[in-house]
Amino acid sequence: MSLSNQSPQTQENNPPPLEKKLNAKAIEAELYAFWEKAQLFAPKQPHTETNNNSESPETFSMVIPPPNVTGVLHMGHALDNTIQDILTRWHRMRGDVTLWMPGMDHAGIATQNVVEKQLKTRNLTKSDLGREKFVEETWQWSRARQADIATQFKRLGISPDWQRQRFTLDEGLSKAVRHAFVTLYNQGLIHQDTYIVNWCPRCTSAISDIETEYQDQDSFLWEIAYPVFNETSGQNTSPEFSYNPETVAGAKTDPLSPLVVATTRPETLLGDVAIAVHPDDSRYKAYIGQKVCVPLSNRPIPVITDPYVDSSFGTGVLKITPAHDPNDFKLAQTHRLDPIWVIDETGCLKKAEQIPQALQGLERFEARKQIEACLKENKQLISKTPHHHRVGQCQRCQTVIEPLLSKQWFVKTKPLAKQCLASLEAGEIRFIPERWTKDYVRWLSKIEDWCISRQLWWGHQIPAWHCKDCQGITVSLEEPETCTHCRSNEIYQDPDVLDTWFSSGLWPFSTMGWPDTTAPDYQRFYPTSVLVTGFDIIFFWVARMTMFAHALTGQSPFETVYIHGLIRDEKGQKMSKSKGNTIDPVELIEDVGCDGFRFSLTSLITYGGQDIKLSKDKVEQGRLFTTKLWNASRFVLMNIAPTEDNPSALPQVDALPINVDRESLSLMDRWILSSYHQTIQQANELLAQFKFGEYADLLLDFTWNNFCDWYVEFAKKQLQIPALQQNTQRILRDVLTGIHQLLHPVMPFVTEAVYQKIPAGPQEKAVSISVSAFPQADTQWIDTTLTQQMAIVLNVVKALRNSRQQYGISYQMPINAMVFTDSDEERQALTAGEDIVAYFVKLDALHIQPSETDVPKNSVIQVVGQCKVVVPLDGVIDVEKERSRLKKKRDDLKKEHTDLNARLNNVGFVERAPAAVVEKNRSRLSELDKQLLALESQLNTLT
Numbered sequence: 001m002s003l004s005n006q007s008p009q010t011q012e013n014n015p016p017p018l019e020k021k022l023n024a025k026a027i028e029a030e031l032y033a034f035w036e037k038a039q040l041f042a043p044k045q046p047h048t049e050t051n052n053n054s055e056s057p058e059t060f061s062m063v064i065p066p067p068n069v070t071g072v073l074h075m076g077h078a079l080d081n082t083i084q085d086i087l088t089r090w091h092r093m094r095g096d097v098t099l100w101m102p103g104m105d106h107a108g109i110a111t112q113n114v115v116e117k118q119l120k121t122r123n124l125t126k127s128d129l130g131r132e133k134f135v136e137e138t139w140q141w142s143r144a145r146q147a148d149i150a151t152q153f154k155r156l157g158i159s160p161d162w163q164r165q166r167f168t169l170d171e172g173l174s175k176a177v178r179h180a181f182v183t184l185y186n187q188g189l190i191h192q193d194t195y196i197v198n199w200c201p202r203c204t205s206a207i208s209d210i211e212t213e214y215q216d217q218d219s220f221l222w223e224i225a226y227p228v229f230n231e232t233s234g235q236n237t238s239p240e241f242s243y244n245p246e247t248v249a250g251a252k253t254d255p256l257s258p259l260v261v262a263t264t265r266p267e268t269l270l271g272d273v274a275i276a277v278h279p280d281d282s283r284y285k286a287y288i289g290q291k292v293c294v295p296l297s298n299r300p301i302p303v304i305t306d307p308y309v310d311s312s313f314g315t316g317v318l319k320i321t322p323a324h325d326p327n328d329f330k331l332a333q334t335h336r337l338d339p340i341w342v343i344d345e346t347g348c349l350k351k352a353e354q355i356p357q358a359l360q361g362l363e364r365f366e367a368r369k370q371i372e373a374c375l376k377e378n379k380q381l382i383s384k385t386p387h388h389h390r391v392g393q394c395q396r397c398q399t400v401i402e403p404l405l406s407k408q409w410f411v412k413t414k415p416l417a418k419q420c421l422a423s424l425e426a427g428e429i430r431f432i433p434e435r436w437t438k439d440y441v442r443w444l445s446k447i448e449d450w451c452i453s454r455q456l457w458w459g460h461q462i463p464a465w466h467c468k469d470c471q472g473i474t475v476s477l478e479e480p481e482t483c484t485h486c487r488s489n490e491i492y493q494d495p496d497v498l499d500t501w502f503s504s505g506l507w508p509f510s511t512m513g514w515p516d517t518t519a520p521d522y523q524r525f526y527p528t529s530v531l532v533t534g535f536d537i538i539f540f541w542v543a544r545m546t547m548f549a550h551a552l553t554g555q556s557p558f559e560t561v562y563i564h565g566l567i568r569d570e571k572g573q574k575m576s577k578s579k580g581n582t583i584d585p586v587e588l589i590e591d592v593g594c595d596g597f598r599f600s601l602t603s604l605i606t607y608g609g610q611d612i613k614l615s616k617d618k619v620e621q622g623r624l625f626t627t628k629l630w631n632a633s634r635f636v637l638m639n640i641a642p643t644e645d646n647p648s649a650l651p652q653v654d655a656l657p658i659n660v661d662r663e664s665l666s667l668m669d670r671w672i673l674s675s676y677h678q679t680i681q682q683a684n685e686l687l688a689q690f691k692f693g694e695y696a697d698l699l700l701d702f703t704w705n706n707f708c709d710w711y712v713e714f715a716k717k718q719l720q721i722p723a724l725q726q727n728t729q730r731i732l733r734d735v736l737t738g739i740h741q742l743l744h745p746v747m748p749f750v751t752e753a754v755y756q757k758i759p760a761g762p763q764e765k766a767v768s769i770s771v772s773a774f775p776q777a778d779t780q781w782i783d784t785t786l787t788q789q790m791a792i793v794l795n796v797v798k799a800l801r802n803s804r805q806q807y808g809i810s811y812q813m814p815i816n817a818m819v820f821t822d823s824d825e826e827r828q829a830l831t832a833g834e835d836i837v838a839y840f841v842k843l844d845a846l847h848i849q850p851s852e853t854d855v856p857k858n859s860v861i862q863v864v865g866q867c868k869v870v871v872p873l874d875g876v877i878d879v880e881k882e883r884s885r886l887k888k889k890r891d892d893l894k895k896e897h898t899d900l901n902a903r904l905n906n907v908g909f910v911e912r913a914p915a916a917v918v919e920k921n922r923s924r925l926s927e928l929d930k931q932l933l934a935l936e937s938q939l940n941t942l943t
Contacts, residue, residue: 017637018757022630024593027753032154035752040770041159043099043525060091061099061525062558063508064160065533065541066168068107069145070114073152075567075575075614076534078585082598082746083564083605083692084532085158089745090687092159093774099525100159101511103166104146108459108500109203109211113396115141115458131457138458142169155586157594157748159770164521166511168503169460176510177460177503178477180552185464185475189412189551190452192464192473196326197451199404200394201347201364205455206408208499210540211395221387222266222372223315225258225380226275226292229300259284259292259303260382262314264389265324266375267368269294270355271342272301273332274320279305281316295380296371297354304335323405339405345455347402364402409453409462409496416547417444429546429556432690433609436535436563443539450544452499459497467491505544508557515552531558534566535609562690563609570615588619595747596622602746603696607689625700626750629743632708633754636732639719640759666724667832669731671790672711674783675702676735681777683742696746703739710794711735717839733758738775792826792865793833799862799869800841807860807873807882814844815876818859820868822851830867883939890935897928 035041043061062084067077084100092098115138116126126134146167166173184190197206259275272294277284284303291300308331309318322332322339332339344350349367351360359367375381392401421444423429424437431437453462465474465483472485482489503510512526513519527549533542542561549557568574569581576582588597600622604612665673679702686695715732718724737758740751748770755769766772800817809815817837819830827848830837834846855861855870858879862869873879900921903909910918 018630018634018754020634022593022627022750024595024626024749025590028155028157028594028749031749031752032157035159035768035770036162038767039163040768041100041161042163043097043161058096059098059524059529060088060096061101061528062088062530062532063101063511063528064103065531065537066103066105066166066504066507067149067153068110069104069142069149069167070107070110071149073149073156073585075583075585077153078156078597079564079567079601079605079612080532080534081153081156081158082601083562085156085748086602086687086692086695086745087530087532088159089748089770090774092770093741093744093772095773097524099161099164099521101164101166101525102150102153102160102162103168103507103511104149105500105504106142106167106169106459108454108456108497109200109205109207110396111138111142112456112458113203126457134457142167152586155589155594157598159748164511168500168507172513173503173506173510174460176506176514177498178463179515180502180506180510180548181463181498182475182477183552184411187551189415190409191412192407192409193449194405194407195410195449195451196324196329196403197406197408198392199345199402199406200397200399201345201402202397202399203394203456204345206404206406206451206453207394207396207401208451208501208540210501210537212392212401213395214390214392216388217391219264219387219389219391220384221262221264221314222375222384223260223262223382224266224269224295224375225260225382226295226319227258227380228256228287229291229293256286256290258380259287259317260315261317261319263319264387265321265368266371267349267364268321268324268342269319269371270297270349270359271321271323271340272319273322273337273340274301274335275303276306276309276318276320276331277303277316278309278311279307281309281311283316295378296356296374299354306331306334325403329405341405343402343404345404347399408451409464409494409498410449411452413447413450413547416551417447417543419550420444420543420546423546423550423556429559429561431561431563433563433607436538436561436609439535440538440543443543447543450499452502453494453496454499455495456497459500460503462494462496462498464494465491466494501540501544504541505548506552508545509549509553517553526553526557527555528558530560530562532562532564535563536566538563560690564605565609565611567612567614570613570618572611572613583614583616588616591616592619592623593626593749595750596624596626598622599625599696599700599747602692603700605693605696607691607694625704626747628704628708629739629747629750630754632703632712633736633740633757635712636736637754637757639715640729640733664723665727666718667786667790668711668714668718668836669724669727670783671786672706672731672735673781674786675706676738677777677779677781678787679706680738680742680775681779681782684774684776687745692746699739699743699746703743707735707739714836714839741769741772741775744769788825789829789832792829792867793836795864796830796867796869797837797840799864800837800843800871803860803862803869803871804841807876809871809876811842813876814842815871816844816847817841818847818849818855818870818872820849820851820853820855820870821866823866826865826867886935886939890932890939893928893932893935897925897932900925900928 064084065080071077088098088100112126115134118141119125119129119137129137150162150165181190198209198212199205200207261275263269275292277287279288287303288305290303292303293300304320308327309316320328320331320337321342322329322337323341324343329339331337340354342350342352342355343364347364349355349359349362349364359370362370372381372384393399394401421441424441431440463475463477465476465480466472467474467483467486467488468490469488470483470486472483474480474484474491476484479493480491483491506514508528508531509522509526512522514522514526516522531542531545538561545557549555566574569579569583571581573579573581585597592600597619600619601612601614603621604614604618606612679698682698683695686692686698712732715728718728737755740755740758744751744755752769755772796819800815803809804811804815819826821827821830830846830848837843837846851866851868855868856872856874858873859870860873873882904918904921904925
C-alpha cells in the first residue's frame with residue numbers, strides 16, 4: 001500500500017482495491033509515519049466530514065502514566081496504553097478537542113543504578129566522575145533511552161501528541177517541582193525530621209514502599225538471655241544466665257533469672273534501649289521497673305510495659321531497638337527513649353563505643369554470625385529455631401532492606417488526604433470500577449507522613465540550603481546568596497534529591513504549564529478528563545496526584561479514574577523475568593500484527609477490572625478477525641470501485657440518502673441498516689461506560705456475523721440484480737466505512753488502510769480516518785421487529801445448514817425444506833425471508849405448514865423456536881446406505897468407548913499413568929458419549 005503526500009480526495013478518484021494479502025508490518029510503519037507527518041495527534045479542530053460537536057466542541061484530556069526511562073514495553077504498558085488510545089481516538093473522532101499528553105519518568109534510583117553498572121564496566125564509579133559529570137553522563141543515557149521507548153510505543157499504534165512529550169526532569173517540570181516544594185514548605189506541609197525509613201545499603205539511599213518487594217524467607221528465631229542488672233553493684237546478678245521457663249513464670253527467685261527475648265535480628269541487640277513486656281503478663285511482674293544488661297556490652301536498659309507487646313509471640317518479651325525498627329521507634333517515642341544506631345548506611349556495624357571493637361565494621365549478616373557465636377560462648381543463646389517470615393528487598397538490586405532511623409524530608413500527608421476525601425464525597429472524582437473507591441478511602445484514611453528525600457545524584461535536588469554557621473535552612477525557588485536567618489554566605493544546597501513519585505505526583509498539571517496558571521494548555525486541558533492506570537499504584541501515584549492537585553491547584557486533577565486489572569500468565573501468575581513467564585508484546589505484534597494484538601487484548605478486558613490471563617494462543621482471534629475484515633473489505637471495494645476486472649462498478653458512489661424509499665430496499669438491506677445503527681448506538685454507549693471488552697465483542701459479532709457472513713454473502717446475489725445493485729453498493733460502502741470507523745479506536749492500522757481506499761461520496765472525505773466523524777446512530781433506521789424477524793429467518797438457515805452437514809448432503813444438490821409452525825410471527829418472517837433461506841441453503845422450495853401436518857418419513861428434524869424445520873431425505877440421500885454408515889460408525893465408537901472405559905476403571909493404569917494422560921482419556925470418553933448420543937438421534941430419524 002502506498003500513500004502519497006496528498007490527501008486521499010486529491011489522489012486518483014478510483015484507487016485500486018486492496019492487495020490480496022494484508023502485510024501488517026508494512027502498513028503499520030507507513031501509516032504511522034503518515035499520521036506523524038500530518039500532525040494528526042495534536043489537539044486541534046478535527047478535519048471531519050461532520051463534526052459532531054462543531055458548534056461547541058468539548059475538551060478531552062488525559063496524561064499518560066509516564067513509563068520509567070529504564071524500562072521496555074511490557075504487557076502492562078500494552079494494556080494500559082491500548083485503553084488510553086481507544087479513548088483518545090474515540091474522542092478525537094467525536095469532534096472533541098483532544099489532548100493525550102505523553103512523557104517519561106526519570107526513574108531516579110533505577111536510572112542511577114543502571115548508569116553505575118555501565119560505569120563499572122569501564123572500571124569507574126560515580127565518585128570517580130563527581131556529581132556534575134555523573135549527572136551529565138546520566139542525561140546522555142536517558143536521552144537515548146527516551147527515543148528507544150518512544151519507538152517501542154509507536155509499534156503499539158498509540159496516538160499521543162508527541163510534539164508535547166514531557167520528561168520529569170525537563171526544564172518546565174523542574175520549575176514546577178521547585179515551586180511545589182517551596183509552596184508546601186511555606187504552608188508547613190514539608191519538614192525535615194528523623195524517622196524510620198526503608199534503607200537500601202547497596203544503593204545507600206532511602207527507597208519508597210513501592211520499590212520494596214517483600215518475599216517469604218526461611219530464617220531463625222533466636223532466644224537470648226538478658227541478665228538482670230544490680231543497681232547497687234552495677235553488675236548483672238542472674239545466676240550463670242540459666243533459663244528455666246517455669247522459674248521465669250514464677251519470677252520469685254532471688255536473684256531473678258535472666259529475661260529471655262525472642263528476636264529475628266540478633267545483630268541489632270547492641271542498639272537496644274529497653275525491654276518491654278505486656279502489663280497483664282503475670283510471668284514478668286517481678287521484672288517491671290528492673291533493669292537488664294544488654295548481652296555483649298553489659299549496658300543496663302529498663303524493663304517497661306506496653307500493651308503493644310504480643311505475649312503469645314516467642315517468650316512474650318520484646319527488645320526495643322528504635323534506630324532499626326519502625327514499631328520500636330514508635331514505642332521509643334511513647335516512652336521517651338533515645339535511639340542508638342548500630343548499623344550504618346552501608347549495612348555494616350558502626351564504629352562506636354557501645355559496639356565491641358571486634359564487631360565494628362562487620363557487614364550486618366556477618367556480624368549476626370559473630371554475635372551468635374559470642375552469645376553461645378557466654379551461654380546467653382538459649383535456643384535457635386527455624387522461623388518463616390517476610391523480608392523486604394530493594395526492587396532494584398535485591399538487597400535486604402534495613403529499617404533505619406534517618407534524617408529525611410517528609411510531606412505531612414494527613415491534611416492533604418483530608419482534602420481528597422472531601423473532594424470524593426462531593427463527587428468531584430469517581431473510580432471505575434466503583435469498588436476501588438473503598439481502597440482509595442482506606443489508604444487515605446490510614447496514611448502516614450511520606451519520606452520524599454533520596455540520597456542520590458540523579459533527580460530533582462532539594463531546593464533547600466543549609467547554613468554552616470547557624471544551622472538554619474533556607475528554602476527558595478532560586479539559589480540564595482546568603483542564609484536568610486543569619487546572612488552568612490557559608491551555605492550549601494541539600495545534597496539529597498526528591499523521590500521520583502514527588503515529580504510524578506505533579507504530572508497532570510506540571511505537564512500543562514503549571515505553575516503558570518495562564519498557560520494555554522493549563523487553561524484548556526486541566527483538570528484532565530480521565531486517568532487510566534492499574535490498581536497496584538492507586539496509593540503510590542493516584543493518591544499522591546490528588547493530594548498535590550488539591551493543595552496546589554485547588555481542584556481534583558481528573559474527573560474519572562479507570563482502574564484495570566493486571567496481565568498475568570495463563571495460569572494466573574504474575575509475570576516476571578525471574579519466573580520466565582513474561583510475554584513480549586513486540587513479539588506478539590510481529591506475529592499477529594498490531595491490530596490483531598490490540599483487538600485480542602481489548603476483548604479480554606472485563607468491566608469489573610479482573611486480572612487478565614494471557615497466552616500467545618489468545619491473541620490468535622485478533623489475527624483471524626483482522627484477516628476476515630481485510631478480505632471482506634477487499635470484496636466490497638472490488639464491487640463498488642471500477643477496476644479492470646470489474647469495469648461495471650459505480651464510478652462514484654453517492655451517499656445513501658436518509659430519505660431513501662424504503663420500498664426499494666430488500667429485507668436484507670433493511671435488516672443490515674437496522675443492525676448497523678443499533679451497533680453504532682451500543683458502541684457509543686459502551687465506550688462512554690468504559691466497557692472495552694463488551695465493545696470489542698459487539699463489533700466482532702456485527703462485523704463477522706451480520707455483515708460478512710450474512711449481508712456480504714447475500715450481496716453477491718443482489719449485485720447481480722439491476723434493480724438492487726446501486727442500493728447494495730451504497731450500503732456496502734457506507735456500512736463498510738462505518739465498521740472501520742467504529743473499529744478504528746481499537747484497530748487503527750487496518751482501518752486506516754481500508755479507509756484510504758474507499759471511494760468518497762459527495763461530501764469531502766477526511767484526510768485520515770482518525771479525524772473522520774465517529775458514527776452516530778440514526779434511530780429511524782432501527783427496527784426491533786425486523787431484528788426479531790431476521791433472527792427467525794437466520795436461525796432456520798442455520799438449522800438447515802446443520803441438517804446438510806449432519807447427513808453429508810452436498811451443497812451442489814438442491815433440497816426441499818418444510819417448516820411446521822402455528823406462529824403468525826414465524827410464518828410472516830419466513831414468508832418475507834424465503835429468498836434468503838433459499839439462497840443460503842440452496843433450496844428448491846420452502847414449504848410452510850401448520851404444526852399438525854404429518855412429517856414425511858425419513859426426514860431430519862430440527863427445532864427452532866416454535867418451528868419444526870424438516871428436510872425429507874428420500875431422493876436426497878441413499879437412506880439404507882446412510883443407515884449402514886451410521887451404524888458402522890456407532891459400532892466403532894462403542895468399541896472405543898468400551899476400551900477406554902475399561903482402561904479408566906483399571907486402578908493400576910490410573911495410578912501409574914501421568915495425570916495428563918488420564919485426563920486426556922477421560923476427556924475423550926466424555927466426547928464419545930456426546931457423539932454416540934448424536935448418532936442414535938440420527939439413526940432414529942432414518943428409522
